[in-house]
Amino acid sequence: MKVILVTDIPKIGQKGDVKDFNDGFAQNVLLSKGKAILATPKALSDLALKKMTERRKKQKENEEFLSILSILNSEKIVIKVKTNEKGNLFQSVTSKDISNEINKQKGLLIDESNIQTEHLKSIGNHKIILKKGNLKGECKIIIESL
Numbered sequence: 001m002k003v004i005l006v007t008d009i010p011k012i013g014q015k016g017d018v019k020d021f022n023d024g025f026a027q028n029v030l031l032s033k034g035k036a037i038l039a040t041p042k043a044l045s046d047l048a049l050k051k052m053t054e055r056r057k058k059q060k061e062n063e064e065f066l067s068i069l070s071i072l073n074s075e076k077i078v079i080k081v082k083t084n085e086k087g088n089l090f091q092s093v094t095s096k097d098i099s100n101e102i103n104k105q106k107g108l109l110i111d112e113s114n115i116q117t118e119h120l121k122s123i124g125n126h127k128i129i130l131k132k133g134n135l136k137g138e139c140k141i142i143i144e145s146l
Contacts, residue, residue, distance in 0.1 A: 001026040002039035004047055009035060016047060062135060068108050069130060069137035076140045077101055083123065083145040092119035093143055098128060102139075 001023045005013050009030075013019050018039050021030065030036035037043055079101050082090045095115035102110050110130065117128040126141045 003030055003036035004039050004043055005030075005036050007035050016051065018044070018047070058133075062133070065114075065130075065132045065135055068110060069135070069139075071106065071108065072102070072130065072139040073137060075106070076142055077105060078142045078144060080144050080146050087123050087145060089121055089123070089143075092121045093141075094119055095128075098141060 002018060002020050003026050005015055005017045005019065008015050019036075026036065031038070077098070079093055079097065081093060084090065095112040095117055098115050098117070099110050099112040102108050114130055114132045115128055116131050117126070120126050120141070120143060123143050123145060126143065128139050128141055130137045130139055
């Protein structure tokens with residue numbers, strides 16, 4: 001019996017895989033527990049449409065991310081923070097702070113999970129890595145005292 005897996009099942013397959021199983025296993029385990037649906041022609045065409053839609057969505061997100069990278073690669077982001085007399089920061093600059101500043105200064109929405117950096121604890125120039133999936137780029141951050 002051919003079924004389409006609805007969830008990831010260890011040692012069996014990933015969500016969206018079309019697999020052929022014994023009738024008993026498919027009926028008693030997969031279909032009854034909602035882990036799979038029958039692979040009817042309509043279900044297969046729906047699956048193909050869903051995969052195509054997801055592929056387009058991912059491609060669009062990648063293009064948007066590349067355009068954000070090209071903008072940020074050519075410009076610097078200046079973050080002003082409170083410091084003491086010696087120039088030490090009262091609070092470290094996190095990826096959330098960087099994301100908020102990019103949004104404020106450039107109007108670009110970047111998720112903080114896409115920013116890979118340690119907590120920045122000093123004034124000066126810093127390079128951060130922006131990563132989404134297999135796309136990667138750098139951005140220059142300048143931390144200044146208020």
